[in-house]
Amino acid sequence: MSDDEADPELLELLRQSLGLGSGSADAPPNTRVLESAEFIYDNSISVSIVSGGTKAAASSIWRMMQEKGFSTKTWSDHELHPKAKDESTINFIFTMDLLNFSFWSVLDEQKRFQVTYQGNNWTGYMSLVAILQRALEEGTPITTPTFWIEATDEQLRHVFRSSTDEEMPLLDERIALLRETGQVLNECFDGSIVNVIAQAKKSAAGLVNLLVDYFPGFRDEHTFHGKTVRLYKRAQILVADLWAAFNGKEYGTFDDIEHITIFPDYRIPQMLQSLNVLWYSPRLEAKIKRQEEIKSGDNLEIEIRGCSIWAVELLRREMIKQHPEAKEKVNPILIDFFLYDTCKEREAAAERAGTKDDMLPHHRTRSIWY
Numbered sequence: 001m002s003d004d005e006a007d008p009e010l011l012e013l014l015r016q017s018l019g020l021g022s023g024s025a026d027a028p029p030n031t032r033v034l035e036s037a038e039f040i041y042d043n044s045i046s047v048s049i050v051s052g053g054t055k056a057a058a059s060s061i062w063r064m065m066q067e068k069g070f071s072t073k074t075w076s077d078h079e080l081h082p083k084a085k086d087e088s089t090i091n092f093i094f095t096m097d098l099l100n101f102s103f104w105s106v107l108d109e110q111k112r113f114q115v116t117y118q119g120n121n122w123t124g125y126m127s128l129v130a131i132l133q134r135a136l137e138e139g140t141p142i143t144t145p146t147f148w149i150e151a152t153d154e155q156l157r158h159v160f161r162s163s164t165d166e167e168m169p170l171l172d173e174r175i176a177l178l179r180e181t182g183q184v185l186n187e188c189f190d191g192s193i194v195n196v197i198a199q200a201k202k203s204a205a206g207l208v209n210l211l212v213d214y215f216p217g218f219r220d221e222h223t224f225h226g227k228t229v230r231l232y233k234r235a236q237i238l239v240a241d242l243w244a245a246f247n248g249k250e251y252g253t254f255d256d257i258e259h260i261t262i263f264p265d266y267r268i269p270q271m272l273q274s275l276n277v278l279w280y281s282p283r284l285e286a287k288i289k290r291q292e293e294i295k296s297g298d299n300l301e302i303e304i305r306g307c308s309i310w311a312v313e314l315l316r317r318e319m320i321k322q323h324p325e326a327k328e329k330v331n332p333i334l335i336d337f338f339l340y341d342t343c344k345e346r347e348a349a350a351e352r353a354g355t356k357d358d359m360l361p362h363h364r365t366r367s368i369w370y
């Protein structure tokens with residue numbers, strides 16, 4: 001290369017950071033999550049994908065999603081999810097998915113962190129939704145970025161208060177995330193979350209890239225076998241929640257929504273393993289059964305998360321082979337939402353029956369990424 005030619009890799013990095021997307025001007029934005037997932041799968045030794053299990057799951061998930069009439073409308077059916085189709089719901093979803101991580105506890109159902117709201121004790125993801133709804137009901141503007149910057153630590157800790165002795169996991173990190181994100185919104189987006197969405201110009205991948213470029217709190221990237229791998233769980237679920245909450249219209253309009261993958265958290269891998277789609281090595285399975293923590297960024301963790309994404313990509317291809325109409329009716333987001341909800345329904349049914357659900361427990365990694 002003559003020395004007056006720019007290094008292509010450098011040029012690519014520059015384009016990505018300017019949110020110009022990759023290569024030529026007309027190439028659609030690409031989050032590069034799927035290529036990361038394939039790279040992780042190709043280099044995994046403790047996690048693999050079971051082709052027979054994937055074929056069977058493709059068929060059963062398709063059937064159950066049809067029976068349930070599973071669609072974006074399911075999102076608003078959740079009792080605590082915001083129903084308004086306006087800017088308040090955008091602010092709610094942005095705040096929620098900035099903090100949508102790591103609710104698991106080593107304590108039992110009585111002692112674990114939980115939130116009492118509208119006569120229920122909410123745990124897990126729903127504890128976060130309850131916290132936001134409770135704050136808004138109390139007149140606290142928890143979905144307003146200026147509040148994230150101006151509120152005292154005490155005020156914020158009061159918003160996230162628990163009804164047990166266990167406080168919300170990673171509470172300090174959550175407060176720091178709010179403050180850092182509020183600063184960036186003020187500096188780069190005139191303090192308005194709607195401006196972030198607008199700048200993506202109806203591209204789902206473009207919005208993911210915007211979020212990870214401007215907000216470190218969404219930059220769910222790791223090193224695996226010497227390469228940077230991109231998982232972007234909360235940036236992707238934010239786009240997915242917007243799309244679902246607005247039923248793919250108005251602020252939820254995205255021309256490339258099928259580009260979004262599943263969101264590799266600690267529930268989807270648990271479901272995929274229980275469906276015999278994911279195979280765990282005996283050593284990994286024993287570690288999870290012992291409920292031993294796996295460090296954030298450890299190869300085992302990256303293999304679990306990356307293979308989950310790749311497994312659902314293969315599962316969806318299989319589903320379309322079996323049912324060509326699935327190409328229009330189902331995307332990774334809906335498969336993901338369905339798997340998460342089914343996982344929680346199984347857990348709730350077991351609790352009602354006073355039994356333990358028969359799934360291997362989810363893996364335990366404490367991190368702000370999921």
Ligand SMILES: Nc1nc2c(c(CN[C@H]3C=C[C@H](O)[C@@H]3O)cn2[C@@H]2O[C@H](COP(=O)(O)O)[C@@H](O)[C@H]2O)c(=O)[nH]1
Nearest residue numbers: 100101102103124125263265266267268337340341370
């Ligand atoms: N992949 C994926 N991960 C999801 C969700 C949701 C909830 N989304 C709602 C919106 C539409 C759907 O219909 C759901 O009702 C939460 N999580 C993640 O799970 C973990 C919480 O688990 P637990 O502590 O047991 O509640 C934590 O990492 C959280 O970030 C999802 O949908 N997909």
